[in-house]
Amino acid sequence: MVDIKAFRGIVYNPAKIASMEDVVAPPYDVIDEEKRETLYNQHPKNIVRLILGKDFEGDNGNVNKYTRASGFLSDWLEDGSLARDEKPAIYLYHQTYSSGGATKVRKGFMAAVKLEAFEKGIVLPHEATLAKPVEDRLKLFRATQCNLSPVFGLYADREEYLDDLLDKAAKGLPPVSLKEVDSSTHDMMRLTDNAIIRQVAEFMKEKKVVIADGHHRYTTALAYKKEMDEKSGADPDAPYNYVLMFLTNMYGKGISVGPIHRLIHGVEIQRGHLKNTLGDVFDVEETRTAQDGKIPEALFQKLKDSARLGVSFVLYFGKGEYWLLKKKPGVNLAAKIPVDGPDELKLLDVSVVHSLLIEGALKITKEDVKSQKNIIYTKNVAESVRLVDKGEADMACLMNATRVEQVEAIAGKGYLMPQKSTFFYPKLLSGLVISPIGR
Numbered sequence: 001m002v003d004i005k006a007f008r009g010i011v012y013n014p015a016k017i018a019s020m021e022d023v024v025a026p027p028y029d030v031i032d033e034e035k036r037e038t039l040y041n042q043h044p045k046n047i048v049r050l051i052l053g054k055d056f057e058g059d060n061g062n063v064n065k066y067t068r069a070s071g072f073l074s075d076w077l078e079d080g081s082l083a084r085d086e087k088p089a090i091y092l093y094h095q096t097y098s099s100g101g102a103t104k105v106r107k108g109f110m111a112a113v114k115l116e117a118f119e120k121g122i123v124l125p126h127e128a129t130l131a132k133p134v135e136d137r138l139k140l141f142r143a144t145q146c147n148l149s150p151v152f153g154l155y156a157d158r159e160e161y162l163d164d165l166l167d168k169a170a171k172g173l174p175p176v177s178l179k180e181v182d183s184s185t186h187d188m189m190r191l192t193d194n195a196i197i198r199q200v201a202e203f204m205k206e207k208k209v210v211i212a213d214g215h216h217r218y219t220t221a222l223a224y225k226k227e228m229d230e231k232s233g234a235d236p237d238a239p240y241n242y243v244l245m246f247l248t249n250m251y252g253k254g255i256s257v258g259p260i261h262r263l264i265h266g267v268e269i270q271r272g273h274l275k276n277t278l279g280d281v282f283d284v285e286e287t288r289t290a291q292d293g294k295i296p297e298a299l300f301q302k303l304k305d306s307a308r309l310g311v312s313f314v315l316y317f318g319k320g321e322y323w324l325l326k327k328k329p330g331v332n333l334a335a336k337i338p339v340d341g342p343d344e345l346k347l348l349d350v351s352v353v354h355s356l357l358i359e360g361a362l363k364i365t366k367e368d369v370k371s372q373k374n375i376i377y378t379k380n381v382a383e384s385v386r387l388v389d390k391g392e393a394d395m396a397c398l399m400n401a402t403r404v405e406q407v408e409a410i411a412g413k414g415y416l417m418p419q420k421s422t423f424f425y426p427k428l429l430s431g432l433v434i435s436p437i438g439r
Contacts, residue, residue: 003114006088024431047431108248145438147244151214244435
């Protein structure tokens with residue numbers, strides 16, 4: 001049972017902030033140094049100062065980026081740049097973007113979602129978390145006592161019942177609109193109608209939620225709840241029992257999941273060995289193109305088409321040389337994958353590539369995969385080809401995207417997918433609404 005409720009969010013005040021585009025930011029974990037500097041310079045009250053502040057010489061346990069984030073938050077509330085909404089709401093959030101030449105709209109809503117331990121099987125992870133990011137986010141939780149950015153959650157609604165309900169509810173609601181932020185248009189609307197909110201809450205009670213993005217934020221919220229329960233005694237009504245989450249239908253029309261490609265470097269690539277090692281499992285179709293950096297569209301259409309028939313991927317060696325590998329008919333692929341888990345996990349393209357190609361044929365160890373010693377991850381085919389052609393990688397493994405039904409099936413059985421299995425896009429913005437948990 002997923003327990004959701006409305007909350008009184010903290011939002012930027014349009015009377016004080018002329019352009020919302022200037023104060024929002026992508027999730028903290030995709031912001032590099034250059035992007036952070038851009039956001040810092042974009043506006044003195046950009047949310048990046050809260051979610052990913054700078055370290056300064058002389059910082060210590062009492063003065064640091066976390067205490068500065070708390071100070072900025074207090075100052076912005078005091079001067080009216082940020083304001084707390086008067087009525088509890090769930091916040092409808094629509095993102096309009098381009099995908100494959102078509103315009104799509106991903107629709108969902110942000111609400112306070114009751115924290116549940118993963119073992120309960122109500123909120124399901126699909127990737128493992130690392131200790132260091134959780135430690136960092138926990139310090140920020142303690143300092144600000146706020147959920148500054150939403151976790152991205154998926155629920156299954158093949159009939160699109162909730163989509164239809166919220167589409168009707170959205171009519172007439174004034175949107176907060178942001179144009180062309182991270183190549184998307186963003187619209188947020190406050191839904192305060194208690195009757196509709198109750199309908200949404202009742203519907204979600206029958207659902208499970210799969211975390212698409214924000215595993216570290218959710219794990220941090222669990223750790224903070226445990227800490228507060230031990231300090232003050234368990235209080236089921238305390239706001240720290242809830243986490244800010246964006247929820248969307250995994251079978252909705254606006255969902256897009258992209259592939260994450262693997263670039264291999266620092267390893268000797270012997271094509272004859274690869275063909276001998278992989279040839280028992282895959283048919284290999286070789287293609288040579290002009291060395292002009294252009295992507296052979298017909299080849300990648302074949303890659304997409306072959307996804308319906310089984311595991312397939314493309315290897316690029318540079319100088320216009322591509323291999324398309326497709327699973328041979330009749331091969332019991334699951335039996336060849338040394339992964340602990342159900343067939344859905346074993347037959348995941350990423351599982352097969354790591355087991356048979358990266359760890360098998362190329363002999364890259366699990367430890368080196370985890371530390372990214374010989375692997376670069378990229379979401380863009382053209383960039384992958386360019387890096388191989390420049391000699392910054394020896395080979396590219398170009399993938400099909402993981403399907404949402406695969407994510408649902410594997411997470412639903414309590415298993416985690418390999419790191420970098422999914423790329424849900426577009427990313428959610430930070431700064432549209434903040435959920436206080438102790439202020």
